[in-house]
Amino acid sequence: MAEVRPDEVSAILRKQLAGFDAEVDIYDVGTVLQVGDGIARVYGLSQVMASELVEFPNDVFGMVLNLEEDSVGCVLFGDTSLIKEGDTVKRTKRVASMPVGEAMLGRVVNPIGIPIDGKGAINTDKFLPIERKALGVIARQGVKQPLQTGIVAIDAMIPIGRGQRELIIGDRQSGKTAIAIDAIINQKSTHTPEAKRLGVKPVYCVYVAIGQKSSTIAQVVAKLQEHGAMDYTTVISASASEPAPLQFIAPYSGATLGEYFRDNGKDALVIYDDLSKQAAAYRELSLLLRRPPGREAYPGDVFYLHSRLLERASKLSDAEGGGSLTALPIIETQQGDVSAYIPTNVISITDGQIYLESSLFNAGVRPAINVGISVSRVGGNAQIKAMKRVAGSLKLDLAQYRELEAFAKFGSDLDKATKRTLAKGARLVELLKQGLYCPVPVEKQVVAVYIGTNDYLETIPVADVKRFEKEVLEFIELKYNDIFESIRVEKDLTKEVTEKIKAAVEEFLPKFKKSE
């Protein structure tokens, strides 16, 4: 057993003491008047600023939110039971900050940066304030690079670019988190040397879990770990049992983490799961602070709550380093009501929505994306040329299919053209179905969509479409891998590659065994 000599200990202590400065300390104080429900009313603190961090006894911190004539309202970032009436509150003269940097990757932290995964302290000396002003117009540039989510339906028809805000909205249990997790897992390929060769920058991810069950968050972390995604991801956990103030600031902490990468010329992705719970936590805080309630009892500035969060996701101009922060906020609707207060607010802030419908989910279409009303306002700018070529007709075909869907019941009484459209549409819908945690690389997506839109599936029964897709892609990978390589490198579908794909598929078609 190793022994520590007493003089070693003294030497260490002396070293620690050497940096210690015995100066007169001047600080401002106040007294707790009232405490409860995560809120404390403090008398005094006459010089305190709004959103300043204040220190309560027993290592509890709080943030000043209400500055009133005779008292100050603070929210507590810790256990209310550790504070009692009459306690002294100290000003810290700084705003709430979060540790940032590469050291945060792979960790699970709480919204104020304290690790909760039991892997020890985080060694970083970089701190950024949680609340930061979003950048102005000049510092930004338009979204140009794609953020591949690995989900065919999204990357083809509702493409997301780096620096965009795309809302994922749907009822409970409709697959919102699944899309987000798939997007994170798909970024694994951006961290390989292969990606560097192709000129694809790595994407660092932040997953913010607000108000969710701790078991769900644990499952998400396990899933990310399993797929090797934790190496480039940080998880911020503000579970349902955390006090409302922590749930309220969690998304801002996530944005701060992402901004560190953005400001250093790198790309980052942040997922807020979900903002409806953050709005509810903020409503709880505001009501306890006696701020006047507005529509649906939300305070008057609930729009500002979300807008200042989402404005921080942007693509920076080359002068600023060219980094980007993409945001995927998630909103849960009640019974598909997208015209409720919070959903409409966030829809108007983001650059597009992905609608998930329970009816589609129950009908077996998973991901349950309603392509008709989902939109991405960045669109083609965020797609590689190859995908742009094939995706145009995909959207059109599906739109035509949807229009005629109601007539599908009258199978025999329809004319040939209608029947063809219905058949093609059904096969396309089947093609777009995807399993959980199975992101598809973009080159395979392009080929799959090409096959679907060019009528090669006509002779394949609907039930076999997925199997056909899998087998033909395997076939091409084995025999004609240069097709995929060419799409990867050129990012375009040249005429010769198109011919090669045609030839490959025609070669495979007769070999495919349909299930009886």
Place this chain on the structure above:
Amino acid sequence: MSDLNIANRYATALIELAEEKNSFESVSADVQLVFNTLKTSRDLRVVLDSPVIKRENKFSVLSEIFSGKISADSMNFLEFIVHKQRENLLYMIMQRFLSMNDIKQGIVNAEVKSSVEFVDEHKSKLQKKLEEFTGKKVRISFSLDKELIGGFTVRIDDTIIDASLKHQLELLKEQFLKGNTSLN
């Protein structure tokens, strides 16, 4: 309306009245007297707070205690307060009057706590230093607090100037516990 607002209004009214009638010093002295009485006598405060006791009785108590000791104007003011049913705020009104007066005259109150008694020479030195620091006249009240171990603390309104050994030891403890990560 909050109590503080109400007390402020009455105190302001009294100040303005006193200035008008040019009897500021005597009113000031009267207020100080009433304030001290209320401060030391809990019973009097309870009586004024109580909703059970009739107004007339409350006023008769006040007039008996203070008649002959305060001016007629001040007595009228007390009657006025009772008439307006704000006698429960009398203590706060007096308090606000005195603090407004202090602010007007540029005086701040400083509470000094020390572990050992201050020597006179140090007292005047401290006075000068504090007046330099605040830029105003300082009225110091000294008291002892053994818990500080050494040194002293000065409290001016909400600001504390802490030169005590206890605080330095606390900071030292924090420094050791901080280790590598900090919430800074």
